[in-house]
């Protein structure tokens with residue numbers, strides 16, 4: 001037997017047993033005539049001891065070991081005199097009687113311990129070494145357990161796991177595609193799927209009824225903090241359902257994951273918040289509901305008193321931070337600097353403190369009487385000790401987004417965004433379209449296959465921008481962890497949707513003819529949703545970035561620094577593909 005036990009397994013009750021372990025040398029310490037080795041594998045760390053008095057040559061061999069050598073050790077489990085309470089195997093050690101070096105190691109570029117001295121770049125370059133570290137490995141173990149539970153849950157609900165192709169056609173809607181040239185069809189390209197959206201809909205036309213897939217999706221977007229060019233979705237679709245059926249089933253899945261993975265029993269139904277309310281009260285379609293601090297609009301109260309910043313504003317709104325009236329001038333200045341950052345873009349911030357006697361002291365006192373300020377206080381239900389923060393601007397949507405950032409910042413400063421607290425909700429009734437300044441046309445907010453609300457369909461002709469969709473997102477702690485919609489299953493309505501999105505009938509036929517034609521052969525009503533696996537895992541692991549729950553992630557410029565990809569192709573490959581490069585920046 002190569003090993004009788006793992007490095008995480010042996011306890012005091014195993015004392016006296018002869019065992020063989022294999023693993024990596026984490027640390028070596030020499031003390032008196034003894035050499036101690038911390039031996040590590042995926043399961044834990046066990047101390048091995050070599051005694052110079054008992055076996056000098058063996059001890060000498062052990063003294064030559066270096067960090068990350070792979071070794072096999074045989075010896076006897078013994079009670080330790082110096083017990084380590086911090087590790088499960090800390091009461092025992094292995095008194096070695098043989099040592100085999102399975103593979104030596106160069107000095108690793110960083111220490112492979114829970115707290116490492118390696119910077120981000122170095123750890124990415126040697127990701128296989130970083131993965132030996134317990135915190136990183138634990139994230140992958142959590143990910144594994146979550147996918148197992150997802151499969152268990154969906155299987156119990158009658159879902160079939162079906163694979164869809166990775167080489168598909170490029171489509172114009174949505175993000176940019178990653179493309180793959182076809183050697184056998186020179187000059188033609190596949191695209192990697194941004195999501196299996198149309199294919200899962202075709203599976204509904206095929207009668208599969210309930211489909212899921214834990215699937216890689218690819219989007220060539222500029223990377224933001226929480227994005228990777230390839231990421232994993234738990235992609236699902238169901239036939240003969242309404243919005244409530246889907247929401248209930250996937251709320252059930254969320255609760256199942258909370259219970260089995262985090263041991264948290266969520267008994268209440270998740271809040272369902274219309275998109276319009278989310279924007280109005282929180283300035284975001286993914287509000288962090290671990291704390292309320294909702295916006296109060298102040299147009300009626302504060303306009304018309306000669307303070308031109310407010311008098312000229314299209315929106316004035318504020319938040320009330322409980323107990324923050326004690327904020328010093330310096331803290332308030334920091335908040336003002338925060339909202340004035342270019343990424344946020346507010347011009348300034350007005351504040352008001354509610355004093356112990358109930359009077360309100362504001363930074364714009366000279367424009368407002370105590371009477372007006374009291375009215376404002378009432379609008380917030382503010383109490384002595386509270387701090388009111390107000391933003392205004394000439395674009396209501398933009399100002400709300402700025403206020404949203406301020407709300408989140410205050411939430412963090414007041415310790416209201418605890419990673420071990422979870423607030424789940426559904427945002428529903430999304431608008432069907434949003435205006436794109438870049439494209440100068442309406443774009444589908446979710447995607448072009450989303451069904452408009454029945455009661456709004458008549459407005460498609462008269463006022464498309466006001467049409468709401470049967471689309472929903474699940475939001476946890478301010479993170480969109482999934483979203484979906486009821487789909488169009490009528491070829492005529494689908495054709496109309498493409499028309500509103502600016503497709504000519506020919507172009508729509510060319511790009512999406514396969515789907516519209518399929519709808520002519522008895523397509524059942526259907527809908528679905530996709531959960532972002534990476535986001536779920538990082539949420540449960542308390543990570544700031546999805547990168548840390550992916551075995552081999554890309555860096556912020558979309559590079560795999562370990563594989564050094566992307567990279568140039570050699571001329572032979574380009575010739576086979578009949579591709580010639582014409583790079584603008586040579």
Ligand code: ASP
Nearest residue numbers: 195197484485528529530
């Ligand atoms: N395919 C959609 C997405 O990737 C999710 C869905 O509508 O099911 O966002």
